[in-house]
Amino acid sequence: MTGDGRARPAAGDGRPQGADRASFRPRLYAPGPVAVPPSVLEALARPVVHHRTDAFRATFVRVRAALAEVLEVAGDEVMLLTGSGTTAFEAALVAAVPRGAHVLALRGGKFGDRWAAMARAFGYRVSEHDVAWGRAFDVDGLRVRLADVGQPDAVTLVHSETSTGVLHDVAALAEAVRTHAPDALVLVDAVTSLAAAELRPRAWGLDAVVAGSQKGVMLPPGLGFAWLSERAWARGEEAGRRVPAYTLDLHRERPRQRAGDSGTTPATSLVVAAEVALGLLLAEGLPARRQALGRRNRALLAAGRALGAEPFAERASPAVAAMTTPEGLAAPAVVRALADRGVRIAGGQDHLASRLIRPSLLGHGDDYDAVVLAAALEDAWRDLGRTVASGAAVAAAMAVLGS
């Protein structure tokens, strides 16, 4: 028993030893939903406004303009949808790719799989190009596959594959598509890469980029964003060849959103909060933000290495530190031990559930959050019966942070 009369569990079962569960405050260190700045939370709590007012329309227009800056397509239109990143991907897919077209889906994780499954659900002819989870797609492999499948009408790519922690080289892969299948639209899932990794939709020749609110933009979930190239808009406008859509029909929605309106009532509170969140992001500056997120993620990977955890991704995304736990240390036990200390990280999905952990500092935070997470990882290791020199992981993290 502890001094306050509560039972203290025995060592090695993953419960905190040095302190009591109730003494920790909650920390959200998952690759989305992420921790949100206090001023964004404050904006959510403001009295509800009506969407058919000049004031709200002006907010909506400003949010779209700010999103275009964050997506590095300043001046272009970004479609704002109530839903998730997946909602936005669906809307972009059916808006740009004609019914029955041939879609090549690059699959190297859960989200790559999702776009293939979605395309199939809408009746597209789907081919796949796969790499093992944790590996990055290479240009040569894609070239071979493109030659194999003929000329697809569209190619789906995941920029930051959250399930594996891999940042795929979208610039090089898109270039390969443009070279070997020039008519294929390149549709990119930037859900966790937005505001974390460099993304140049125009320079890289992309045709659709989609993201969601609950990742690098630092909002709660509930909004999806989609940008389409002029080529993609035009392709989707070919009469009589559209996949049926109504609430997610971007062609119908486009002229409305230009005027600050939308076909159905948008999530007004999230849109109001988006203006605050995007303002913070643009004030910090995208290059500074990306640099900070990259540094913190490298610090997490260094902390893990000091504990015998290996980076899982061949090419690490700055949005998530995917790591394989040491032999004999079950990832779900680590996730639970951290949760007992108030720290919420993501574990592995599907066949990676037993050995993968995925902490992330994509949300609101600073370098000291990397220090906290390194310390918590050390503690979790100890809780699970491993011997770790005090501060070993923290020191590794701090060395990367430049402390």
Next chain:
Amino acid sequence: MTGDGRARPAAGDGRPQGADRASFRPRLYAPGPVAVPPSVLEALARPVVHHRTDAFRATFVRVRAALAEVLEVAGDEVMLLTGSGTTAFEAALVAAVPRGAHVLALRGGKFGDRWAAMARAFGYRVSEHDVAWGRAFDVDGLRVRLADVGQPDAVTLVHSETSTGVLHDVAALAEAVRTHAPDALVLVDAVTSLAAAELRPRAWGLDAVVAGSQKGVMLPPGLGFAWLSERAWARGEEAGRRVPAYTLDLHRERPRQRAGDSGTTPATSLVVAAEVALGLLLAEGLPARRQALGRRNRALLAAGRALGAEPFAERASPAVAAMTTPEGLAAPAVVRALADRGVRIAGGQDHLASRLIRPSLLGHGDDYDAVVLAAALEDAWRDLGRTVASGAAVAAAMAVLGS
């Protein structure tokens, strides 16, 4: 000039005379989005939680159970979607009605039109049964139309048609459908009637009921709700005859939501706030709530009548007081005059824009909000050059309120 040096506009142009614009606080008296209780706003501002946690799954399950109580289908499943009431209608339609089926859409306003347009967008064969905006559907007319169009596979009904203020007699209309087209699914838009008007999905033999968060439930917009009858679920499960869907595929979503999960990240902050809002509603009790909303709406109609405005709806919904302004008094001018006093109501849509006003007390409030709205209407009339005895509309409202 006023004492503080700001210009005071001349009488008759719709600007406040007796007071300055800045001296009013904002009041949202529109039929959605509506004013939200402070404790719901507080819940929105709580730190973001992760959706893949036991705590959030438990919240999600409790919210679905509370929604089932509010929808009067306690114990049944209610599907919770990120989006609007329209999102929920789309999901219910494509989940229940097989591809290419025959849909009879009852149209008596903007939302009746919407379901016809949506059904057409998804390739259904659509017939219409129309009444003039402001009129209520009668059972005899529906019977004749049903005989005319043959046996439809589904019938779409709007319970409270927000664009006209009509509460359609869903019980009687659904009974007529069950009698004369027993296999037709009855799909009901209860977006503004939920928690405002009596709604008995089982007793009335309905097959789908959909609603949204920003109306009688008193949340911000961003969530849609859908209940389906067992018959509707089964009809939609017939293999190979589904309209393609992915994010809005309720059949895929159903087993997940039972476990507190969803296919894509839900709007967690809104779900957390929904528990608070639904708790308030159920604590007040649906009968008491409906009675209060009905009383306040009748008070608004009485206030309007005292000012020469006539109720527009043949059968008034408790969710909105649709009124035709007196000859020569333009509805948009009234809306602007009220806005100058901080009071936001809805005007008329489409061909009703010039003469219809639609104040509503569907949101968080009490009987004194009806008094305020009556007073503001009087003031707006005066601002627009009409002579009104001080307190005439307020007295009419108070008489209805029982003061």
